[in-house]
Amino acid sequence: MSVPVTCTAASKTYPGGLTAVSPVNISLAPGATTALVGPSGCGKSTLLRMIAGLEEPSTGTITIDGLPPSEISRRGDLSIAFQDPSLLPWRSVRKNIELALDLARRPKVTQDIDELIQLVGLDGFADTKPAELSGGMRQRAAIARALATKPALLLLDEPFGAVDELTRQQLAEDLPAIWEAGDTTTLLVTHSVSEAVMLSDRILVLSPRPATIAADIKIDLPRPRRSEFARLPEFSAHVDEVFAFLSQGVPGSRAKAAQ
């Protein structure tokens, strides 16, 4: 099952008076993978949290499958992986994953959990506590937790932030299979433009704060994607296009440095 997401003139102004997101209109097709890229502090996490129903939009509305986000949450059909892994320190990797299943009121199938742990490359660490994992391993555990409930809408906030380049590529190649198989609508925030191109059907480039949509780029590379795609000329063209939009309104040096 997959769900469409619609943001209609949704904006966010925090109580302090800081506007993180200007009114935006976004509609995400069911089952599509969309990447959000934008400069640090522009309001990406805020947008993600609004879609997850964790922040009320200050204006406008957000619906998922025609319903408010809280309804989708209540069905256990939504998962969010936060920017920091937010694992419960007293629970092992497996128990953290089971927590999501418990909260979403889904059955705990040991075999599924084992497979998931293996998929994110944590086999052998199922019974390890987060404190004994590296930063990247924690992030992978958090991704596994988000995937465990086979959500209809998956929100990932910089899921590969603390992962080394090789593992990152590996994950970028392996993980999409999971959410594509489940026909999941996915929205992911990333700072890596090439990762955004590699993973998504569509890239939304956000302007500096308050976020507006600076560009909406369709990525029509075939699926499944493989790491060799990075050498295709279409791929580089997309990367360049995203960078061009990113550098608008941002001091030029920064965009270059990012390259």
Add this chain to the structure above:
Amino acid sequence: MSTGASIATPGGTGWQPRVAAMGPVLLVIGWELAARLLTDAHVLAAPSAILLYLYENAGLMSRALGVTLTNAAVGFVLGNTAAIALAALVAIWPASERTVRGFALLIFCLPLVATGPILRVIFGPGPWPQIVLAALAVYYTTFVPLLVGLRALPSNWLDLVSSYGRGRLAALVHVRARAAIPYLVAGLQISAPAAFLGAMVGEFTGAERGMGVLTIRAMRGMNVEMTWALALVATAVSVGWYVAIGAVAKRFLEDEPPVILAAPNSETSGGGWRRTVVQLVFVSLMVLIAWWGFLKVLGLNPFFAKGPLDVIQAVTTASDAATNRDTLLTALAETSVYLVPGYIAGLTVGAMLAMLVVMVPMIAGTALPVAIALRSVPIITTAPLIVLLLGRGAAGTIVLVAVMVFFPTFVACLHGLKQAPGRITDVFDVFAAGPLQKLVRIRIPAMLPALFAAAKINVPASVLAVTVVEWLATGNGLGSVMALSASLSDYDMLWSAVALVAILSVLGYGAVGLLERRVLGIYAPEQLK
């Protein structure tokens, strides 16, 4: 302790640990000598005499200890269960917080010395008054850290729960409860000696068996060995209980229990003066209704169960209202003369000593654990000793109040002083600032919140101390009015005294809170969130 000292001086000459081990030995020898020199004074019992007494009266003492310990343990379980339930209620239903906290504070401010006799007439001669007093003595010191603990977690953990569409109950069950356990342990540790103390105070009020009964007997009979033996046993049991909880927790928890005494800032706080006043009035009304309802529901005999109206009449329109008012005010004045200096002295000495200790790094390392452990000493049970040592006059009472206030203050301040952010002290090190400058610029502002937290919680604690001494020994002030009206069955007076003390304690607590906001607003605004 000796290992701590040896770690502190790697490659040292090794004399420090030996001194540390010698300390207690010298203390006992000195004590023995002093006691032998002062035999005629009837104040100090020599360690050998105490041991001999314990040996000869092992049966009596162990029976009494068994009774008191049982009552304390039942009260401990009940009081802590209530604390956990209250904290859970606040976590599930945050709107109830102000009311629940107001009630909890007020009940904590009830003077145990007067609640005891009232419970005695309600429950009769059995163990229940002791048990209820033990429960009353413990629940608040667990409730407060638990409130902190239930909130001391990253907001993402709670967001995770909401992202699966689950509410506060699920957050409590799956996340908050476990996150609060170290705080629960801290609360349970402090409540161990409090439970023992509550049970003993309960036994003062006419129980048939127990350590409290023996204490009264020892005091009446001027039996110095017995008084000392009882105080020592009470202390040893409380410390043991405290240490045992810590040891059990250590086996199951990776994280150390936190040292917290402060009530958290209310999540629903703010809204200015008007709202505070409205809430105050609301909570007061609720209390009056609860008081009245409690008596009605239990169907208690109006002869001894006085409601709010009876109390108001007793000091306003009753025929003896003027005498009643006089008695209460005179007693209040007498009590304040002991209470205020003792309270201030305890706070001052506690804070000063903490400052001195952090300026001497060599002892700073071991001082905190020792001081934390000393919190487990049930000061009140040593009241008879202080009366023996310093007499029934003002000095004894003031010292007892000061000692009661001193320990929590010292621990809180020491802890606060150690919290001074490391980075900032490093910056000061770079500029070669002396320890004094560091103290004034960084450490004292960091200590203030802890000092105020201690000052607040010590308001009811010092009232308890002063009323106990007045009741047991000095024979004046509110404590003695309560004892007297209990024995004369003057229940109007007893309930009025309870109400007066509770109201004044709550007001005192509130006044310290206001002062805290003022002072922190000036010296450490960042602590006021």
